[in-house]
Each structure stands twice: as C-alpha cells, then as structure tokens.
Amino acid sequence: MSGRWNIAARIRKSEKTAYLFVLPYVVYFLAFVAYPLIFSLVLMFHRWNIVTPMEWIGLKNFIRMFDDPLVLRSFLNTLIFLAIHIPLQIVVALSFAMLLNSRVHFRSFFRAVYFTPVVVSGVVVTILWQQMYSFDNGVFNAILGSVGIDKIPWLVDPAIAMPSIAVMATWKNVGIYIVLFLVGLQHIPAELYEAAEIDGGSKYNAFRHVTIPMLNPTIIGVIVLSTIGGFSLFIEPYVLTGGGPMQSTLSAMLYIYNQAFYFGHMGYAATLGIMFALVILAVVVVQRKVIEAES
Amino acid sequence: MELNASVILAMLSLAVLSGCGGNNAGSTSQKAKAELVYWPAPNPQEIELADSVVAQWNRLHPDIHVQMQPIPVSQSTEEVLLAAIAGKTTPDVCSNIWPGALHEYTQSGGLIPLDTFPDFGQVALGRIPPELLETFKSDDGHYYQFPWKTNPVMMYYNLRMLHEAGIDSVPRTYAEYFAAGKKISRDTTGDGQVDVWMGERDVRPIWWQRLFDFYPFYIAASGGGTLFSNGEVAFDNDAGVSVLSFFRECYAKEYFPRTFFQGGDPFDLERKASHVSGPWNVAHLQKFVPNLKYTVVPIPVPDGHTGQVYTSGDFKNIAIFSNTAHPKEAWEFVKFLVTARHDLLMLEISNQIPVRGDLETNALFAGYFDRQPLMRTFARQAPYTRSMDAVPDLKEIFDAISQEYEASAVFGRKTPAEAIHAAASRAHAIAEWNR
Amino acid sequence: MTKLLKYCALVAGLVIFGYPFVWMMIGSLKPEMEISNLKLWSSLLSFTSYRTVFTKVPIARAFANSLFVSLSVTTLVVVLGSMVGYALAKMRFFGKELLYLLILFTMMIPFQITLIPQYVLMVKLGWTDTYLSLIVPSMMSGLSIILFRQFFMNVPQALIDAARIDGCTDVQILFKLIWPLSRPVIITVAILTFMASWNDVLWPLIVVRDRSLMTMPQLVTIFVIGGEAETQLGSLLAVSTLLALPVILAYAFFQRYFIESMATSGIKG
Secondary structure, eight states: OHHHHHHHHHHHHHHHHHHHHHHHHHHHHIIIIIHHHHHHHHHTTEEOOSSSOOEEOTTHHHHHHHHOHHHHHHHHHHHHHHHHHHHHHHHHHHHHHHHHHSSOSOHHHHHHHHHHHHHSOHHHHHHHHHHHTOTTTOHHHHHHHHTTOOOOOTTTSTTTHHHHHHHHHHHHHHHHHHHHHHHHHHTSOHHHHHHHHHTTOOHHHHIIIIIHHHHHHHHHHHHHHHHHHHHTOOHHHHHHTTTOSTTTTOOHHHHHHIIIIISOOHHHHHHHHHHHHHHHHHHHHHHHHHHHHHO | OHHHHHHHHHHHHHHHHHHHHHHHHHHHHHTOOEEEEEEOOSSHHHHHHHHHHHHHHHHHOTTEEEEEOOOOTTSOHHHHHHHHHHHTOOOSEEEEEOGGGHHHHHHTTOBOOGGGSTTHHHHHHHHSOHHHHHTTOOTTSOOOOEEEEEOBOEEEEEHHHHHHTTOOSOOOBHHHHHHHHHHHOBOSSSSSSOOBBSOOOOOSOOGGGGGGTHHHHHHHHTTSOOSEETTEEOOOSHHHHHHHHHHHHHHHTTSSOSSOOOSSOTTTTTSBSEEEEOTHHHHHHHHHOTTOOEEEEOOOBOTTOOSOOOEEBOOEEEEEBTTOSOHHHHHHHHHHHTSHHHHHHHHHHHOOEESOTTTTTOGGGHHHHHHOHHHHHHHHHGGGEEOOOOOTTHHHHHHHHHHHHIIIIISOOSOHHHHHHHHHHHHHHHHHHTO | OHHHHHHHHHHHHHHHHHHHHHHHHHHTTSOGGGTTSOOSOOTTOOSHHHHHHHHHSOHHHHHHHHHHHHHHHHHHHHHHHHHHHHHHHHOOOTTHHHHHHHHHHHHHSOHHHHHHHHHHHHHHHTOTTSHHHHHGGGSOOHHHHHHHHHHHHTSOHHHHHHHHHTTOOHHHIIIIIIHHHTHHHHHHHHHHHHHHHHHOOHHHHHHOOOGGGOOHHHHHHHHHHTTTTTTOHHHHHHHHHHHHHHHHHHHHHHHHHHHHHHHHHHHHO
C-alpha cells in the first residue's frame, strides 16, 4: 500500500520536475515566438517607425503591397536565383558524390575540402567572390582575357548579376549536398544495380532507373532547403550589389530589411514578411506533397 | 538687562532681515532666470558660430540663459530630434532643422507655429524675399520653421579645360553643354578608352546623389518648381523628361564615365571639366588645388529656357519645440540668431549663405564679398534656391527616382518619359500610403 | 584511364573549392599591386594589411564578442535543449504531446515573420546594443530539442528506472547519467549551434549599432560596405582571413564532427 503511494508521489513529483524542465522553453516560446507572431499580425495594420506612436491604417499596407512593383520584382529575382541555383546544385553535388562514391583514395580529404565553403562565414565568401567577379581585375575576367574572350560585367549587367550570385551561393552550399548525396548513394542496395545489369541495361540506364529514383528523397530535400535558402538570401546582395543593378539582385529579405531599417516602415515590412513567409510555406507544402505522391 | 534687550533686539532684527532676505530670495525666484537649451548642428564651424552667438546673448541677457548642446554625431539629427519629441526631451531651439523632415516633426505637434508671434511677419519679411518665404509654409498655413541658411548647388567649370578645347563661353544650356562635351571628352592616352570627361556623377542609385544631378536640374528646368505642389506629385512633365534626357545623352555619348570613380576627386585632378556642388567646395578647392582656374555659374537649362535660373539647396532652418517652457524667450533668441551681424559671422566662419535678400545691398557684407568674390555668385543664387518638399518618406521617393534615373540615364533601358512616369507613379503611391 | 579522369575531376574540385581560400590568405600578405595576379607567391610578403586592419577597426574586440556570444548561446542551447528533450522523451506530464507539436510548429515558421517583431521587442525591453539581445533570442532551438529527444528516446528505460530506484532526481539522471552517454548528439548540437551563431550577420546588424559590441562577421561587413577599406584589397583580404581562420582551424581539427553534424541536420530538415 505505502509502496504504491510512494511511487505515485514520486510520479507527481516527477511531473513537477518535468514542468520545471520545460519551463524555460515555455517562457521562451511565449516571449520570442507567440508574442512576435501576434504582434506582427497587429503591426500589419499600422504604420510605425518605432520613434513616433503607431498609427492605425487599416488595409493600406496590403493595398500598397499589391501596387508595389518592387514586391513582384524581389519575388521574380528570387525565382531567377532558384532557377539557376537548384539545378546547378543538384548536378554538381551529385557528380562529385558519385565520383567520391566510386573506388578512390583520400575520400575524406576531398570531402573535407569540398565542405570548407559551408562552414566559413557568408561574409568571407562574398568578399572573395566580389574580387573574383571584379570587372577590371577579377580572376574570372583575367582567365577569359587570357584566352581572348571579352570581359563579362558579372555584377554590373542587370541580366547577369543575379545568376552570378546564384553561382556563388551554389559554391558555398554544395558541400552539404555532396555529403547528403554520398550518404544517399551509399544506402542504395547493390542488388538493385545487379538487377539492372541483368536486365541488360547500360550504365546510363542504371543511373536513370536505379540511382535517381532511390535518391529522390534527397533530391527533394535539396530543392526544399534551397528554396527556403533562396527566400532568405540577404548578406550576398547586401554586400555585393546593394540590390542593384536596376534592382535585379533585390532579394525578398533585402527588400524587407530596406523597408524596415532603411526607410523605417515597420508595419509595411511586417506585412511583407508575413506574405513571403506564406509563400515559403506554400512552396514547401507543395514540394512535400510531391514527395508523398512519388513514394 | 540692557544687554539682554539689545541681544533680543539684535536677534529680532536678524530674524527680520533674514526674513527680508528670504523674501528677497523668494522674489528673485519669482523672477528666476529662464533656461533655454539650444542645439546647433554638430559640425565644428557651426559649433564655433554657436559658441560665439550664445556667449554674446548671455552677456546681453542675464535673465535668459542659453545653454548650447551639440547634437551627438553618431546619429542623424532627424533621428535624434524625433526621439526627443517622442520622449519629450527636446531642446527649446534647434538650428539644424532639415525642411524635408518637417512633416515628421509637426505630425506629432512637436513644433510651435512661429507665425503666432506678433512680430513674426515683420522679422521674416524684413530678412527674406516673400516668394522664398512662401515655400517654407506648411500645409496648414503656418510657419513651423524659420529659414536660416542655405547652400545653393551650382555648376563649377574648369576654365583651362574649356579654353584648351576652344570653348570661349561657359555653357549655360543643354546644347552648349553637349557641344563642350563633344570636344572635351576624349581619349588622351591612346588606349581606346575615354579618360577625360565633361562631367561625372556617381552611378550608384543612392538616394541623396540625386541632389547633385536630377534635383537641381529639375528645379532649373521647371523654373523653380519642386517635386510636389500642394501635396500632389508634380514632376511628371516635360521638365522632368528633358532632365532625364539630358543625363541619358551624357552617358550615351560618354561625356560622363559609367564606372565608379576611384582614386580622388576627378575635378581636383582635372579629369572632368564640370562639377555640381555648393559653396563649400570653394574652400576645398582653395585648400587642395589653389592653382585650379575655375568659375561658378547657374545649372544648365533646357534650350529655349527664359528667365531666372533656379536651383536646389540644402537649407537648414530654426525651430522652437512645443515642449519649451519659455516660448517668448525662445523667440527672442531666434530673432537674435538671425540678425545681420550674426549672418555675417556665419558667412565668415562657415562659408554658408544666410537666407536673406539684402546680401548684396547691405554694406555690412561688402567686405566679406570683396574678399570672397565667388561667394557673391552663391549669394545671388540664394533667393532663387528651392528646398525639398516637406512630405513624408522623401528618402524613399528619392530612392524611386534614383532607380528610374539608373534605368533610363545610366543604362539607357527605359525612355525618359517612361522613367519619369514610373517614378511619379511610385512617388504618388508612397504619398497615398502616408495620407 | 577512367581512374585518371576521376582523379583529375576530383583535383579540379579541390582547386574550385579550396584555391580561393589559399589565394585569400596569401593575398592578404602580398603588397597591394601584386594581389590581383594569380600567382601564389610573392617576394614581398608582409603583415602590412593586417596592421592597417587592426588600427582601423576593433577586430580583436569583435572576435572576443563573437566568442562570448557564441559560447553562451551554445551552452544555453545544449543545457536547456537537453532538459526539454529529456522531458519530452522520458518524462510524463500533461501537455507533453501538445508541447512536441508546438515545437515542430515553431520550426516551420520562417524567420521573415518574426524578425521585425523580435526587433521591436528588443527595443521595448531596452536590450538593443547589449549582449542580451545577441544571446537571449537564440538561447533555445527547436531543432536541438528534437535532436535530443530523438537520441534520448533510444536510451534504455531500464537504466533510468534503475537510477530512479537508487533515489536519483531527474536532474541527476539527465546530467550525470544520460549526458555522458550522449556525446554524439551533444557534439552535433554544439557544432550546429556554434556555427549558426558565429556566422549570423543579419540579426546583429539589426540590434547592435555600437562598434564595441559588434560580432566579428558584422564588423567585417560594416568594414567592407562602409568604405573604410577604401578599396584597399589587401585590407579586405586580411579582414576576411581573420574572420575565416578561427572557423577553418576548428574545422581542420574536427572536420569529421562538423560534416556529420551539419549533414545530419540536413537530412532531418
């Protein structure tokens, strides 16, 4: 009898301890998640520059958002970025992963070097590439010049600037995906390849019908993560181009930042933030549904 | 006994006297000194000027003490003032009021309408040409700022470069400027690239850079009209289009370089023949390149333009904050600040132009202008100088204009008409959002 | 033959991903004129650019700031995260399922929504330009909680029950018993958190304006954009090297852990 009471008491005490254990998170959640979410919903309907009192403006922020050519512009810029970044990422990562997956020595060493841009700060990467992309004395134009090709205005031509940033972003992140693809490749059972060979297929067929389907989850993972990354693109355009030339590198996050901290439109920036967040969620949900459909 | 009586008498008289002293102290505290806090701009010349003026005032007015506090340099004055208005920690008087921010200051009732002082009209009109004074009136018909000083933006020309290219008269119209440009912009080193230009402008679309190209040229082309009129966007017109066409031509014909200039000021280095700037550049040139031969004339205007040439200028005005405990005393101090004697001091210490109409006629200033003849040119331009409109979000409006300027003039991707229209639409949307 | 081609491709990869860093470090030592050429060596190597950087910006202070902030955040995330993870994995309490779902939910919220209101909160609390604003908003992480929970769920319940019978409190169980068993997950969470905190630029740019409080990447960004580098390539490369070097050194020693940690989160994410 008393034994059961003891355990019961211990369990109740354990519950109390559990509440203590999760208390930090609950407080944190209320302060840094719940409050900001609710406040941003309020902020959407106001005009505010932090210094003077908030001003109710109803739906004006939404009206402005629909009329604002830069909102569409930043969205399109992000799409251009993703259109180059994602395929490049997949092709390069998969290629190197397949190379590393075959019988080669020093695999860890190669992998480690390829992963280096991932750990280094985005600021360092941006500074380096700013030099490499320099029109007059950058590495790329120097190489082009030495083979007699005209210099390319990497960051100065509105049509080329965003693709240039996309290439740089690929260089920075591809290390993660090389590792991910490597893991994915190593998990493909050898029997599948043997079966394909028996069926009388070429290496290419094996690739198409075994490798790709088995790597589908990883590929989808790359797409989802890169999409989220594309909508969060900030420090690269901020340092390299300031959003130009001709607003061609104005990313969604950079526009929100400018509206909030350069022009002082907190309410409008909050509205933009929510809208872009909804877009991201929509894209991620659609992509997840595609995974489910395929598997 | 007698001693006791005299002691008591002494003590009584002491009591009475100290009571009187107390009364005196009481009456002095009723006539207590008024304390005013004055914020000048945080640059060394204006602080020197403020020191001098405040010292004189305190000598002449022992009952109204003015204390000068410079604004912290790390933040923009506008931010500091807005925060002060919100936190009710404003000074009494500030002389670094930028007209472009006036709307934000008055929106929350932060400033006193100066025209409520009975002698405002007399003091203001006695100093400032009426046409110019009008441009500083707020939408509600009141004057919340007292125009104090300005830096009109004009065109500097390198005389040697003009002469060597065979150009005898300094360009005043677009056609003349282009003709000069054709002769001056050329490749002097034989490497196939132009290295000497007619002019140069920063190609990055930074909003305040337009204050040295689009804005002054627009005000000149429109005969004194600014971007807004009666609160409505007003620059979607021929003047705007002709200004953008002008700059587009300059970039297309390589009169301006398209690269970001590095390695020193090209006008100092005589790599460009013309330079848009204000009176501060006179001292700069005197100090760094005293042998450079140059002249200063008004901004070029479209061909066929008649009449006075206007320009833009960076105005700084004086305002009294509504938090003040002593509005009347503050107004007396403001009047003191804008007397002719102190305007002369301003000219001498900081080389900035006071906003007054009698700079050329008043004998007080003659000595200064004889010593600095080029400043006379700026002084003559001052009455025909326009400020920025007191509308909210000027930064973003100028940013929109900068984007269109970049697209049309620098890159040639949009026609000037399209660009002006796009800029005006955006300015309108921004204004609407702020209503 | 294919082998040769493979190795060529792999070495090409080395050049592509590694050479820019080598160029950066050597370039920071070269005299200004020679930086732009591709040569990897110069006869006139010196530390001039570094001297310029140290006199122009408080880079050492920024390094200390970054170290302090990142270590604090990492410690908090690991300790507090493991506590919540343990509670979710091994304890019973009302609302456990709800809390778990809540955490998953917060991980899905893109930061674009919360950025501005969190900044406003910092202003209202008066935390801007203090270490608090750099540390507290990052002190808990949904991902770390999930990782801890996942790992702890695999700890045999028998062990815990035995400890309970011995009279251990939950605190003792977590820190004295489970932690020593959890090296992999602790290292993973620590590395992920430290890297994210060290490399974060956007948030410091927003909440800190005082130079003496800036983190290292933030100071470098300001240095680059603010024009103080005055287009002196040597200074730019020197400051980049200073920013990259600590991470590259840590990475060189612990690269296995780095790669596994960040790849793990990639799969989970």
